[in-house]
Amino acid sequence: MANRGKVTKAIFPVAGLGTRFLPATKSIPKEILTLVDRPLIQYAIDEARAAGIREFIFVTARGKSALEDYFDHAPGLESSLRRAGKDEMLETLRKTNMESGAIAYIRQHRALGLGHAVWCARNLIGDAPFAVMLPDDVIASQKPCLQQMIESHAETGGNMVAVMEVAKSQTSSYGIVDVKEDMGALVSVRGMVEKPETSAAPSNLAVIGRYILNPSIMRHLGRMKPGAVGEIQLTDAIATEITEADNVYGYRFSGKRYDCGTKAGYLQATVAFALARPDLADEFGDFLSTIVAAKDAAQ
Numbered sequence: 001m002a003n004r005g006k007v008t009k010a011i012f013p014v015a016g017l018g019t020r021f022l023p024a025t026k027s028i029p030k031e032i033l034t035l036v037d038r039p040l041i042q043y044a045i046d047e048a049r050a051a052g053i054r055e056f057i058f059v060t061a062r063g064k065s066a067l068e069d070y071f072d073h074a075p076g077l078e079s080s081l082r083r084a085g086k087d088e089m090l091e092t093l094r095k096t097n098m099e100s101g102a103i104a105y106i107r108q109h110r111a112l113g114l115g116h117a118v119w120c121a122r123n124l125i126g127d128a129p130f131a132v133m134l135p136d137d138v139i140a141s142q143k144p145c146l147q148q149m150i151e152s153h154a155e156t157g158g159n160m161v162a163v164m165e166v167a168k169s170q171t172s173s174y175g176i177v178d179v180k181e182d183m184g185a186l187v188s189v190r191g192m193v194e195k196p197e198t199s200a201a202p203s204n205l206a207v208i209g210r211y212i213l214n215p216s217i218m219r220h221l222g223r224m225k226p227g228a229v230g231e232i233q234l235t236d237a238i239a240t241e242i243t244e245a246d247n248v249y250g251y252r253f254s255g256k257r258y259d260c261g262t263k264a265g266y267l268q269a270t271v272a273f274a275l276a277r278p279d280l281a282d283e284f285g286d287f288l289s290t291i292v293a294a295k296d297a298a299q
């Protein structure tokens with residue numbers, strides 16, 4: 001049944017081990033790594049707020065306390081900046097403040113997979129659809145990706161996953177959708193496969209880290225057994241929803257997505273975001289041109 005309730009809650013699963021960024025992630029949560037001067041998690045929070053999210057549910061784990069501290073107000077720091085007349089920095093800091101009670105932290109005791117992490121938040125989700133956002137995926141766009149999806153979801157109801165075209169050779173790194181009907185930005189989905197080999201991929205439309213899900217997904221997750229790579233997969237629960245309710249859509253968002261869970265993606269995002277900053281663009285752009293020219297000359 002279409003569930004068109006307003007989306008005001010978002011789950012941020014941040015309990016993964018972040019092994020691809022070891023040794024940094026031995027003591028720093030991956031989500032605190034910065035793009036220029038803002039942690040990855042701040043980009044996700046800003047996107048969620050712009051889309052109308054009011055309740056932020058973090059699924060965390062041991063070793064992630066820096067993330068919780070990041071969202072605390074810092075009155076000492078604020079008064080130092082005020083005394084020093086650093087109003088601009090004070091304003092930057094204030095923009096990161098979250099309203100008391102807007103954030104909830106849930107623990108995932110073992111890293112049993114993204115699906116399991118989402119399921120850990122089941123008691124905080126009522127009977128309205130909710131968003132899931134993976135902060136690893138940073139999306140540069142005019143209109144925030146989640147806002148695009150929520151607007152489309154207001155028309156369709158059901159479940160919605162953000163999708164983008166990938167090279168066929170890349171399908172084994174993503175959940176891939178099997179398209180029933182292609183309606184342009186929106187596709188209706190008849191199936192989903194987690195990390196298929198190229199030959200088994202039903203399309204080249206890959207699911208990335210933005211979802212709007214019905215609460216029934218939690219029921220499916222509660223019954224899931226570990227799937228691909230021994231983890232409880234969110235994709236498998238969404239596939240069950242397709243079988244039971246046939247109400248899953250893919251949404252081709254507009255914007256550029258950076259996979260900041262990989263070193264290459266993280267570095268690309270760092271360069272792109274630095275070049276987009278008026279205070280850094282000239283100096284950093286000149287530097288990049290110089291080193292690229294030097295590299296070309298050396299070859």
Ligand code: UTP
Pocket residue numbers: 013014015016017018019020021030059108110111112113114116117134135136261
């Ligand atoms: P990833 O697949 O990127 O795993 O998880 P990871 O642990 O963060 O990083 P690597 O692969 O070891 O480098 C995708 C998202 O799902 C969350 C992660 O925190 C990330 O936001 N996740 C994953 C959990 O919350 N719990 C899990 O058990 C697994």
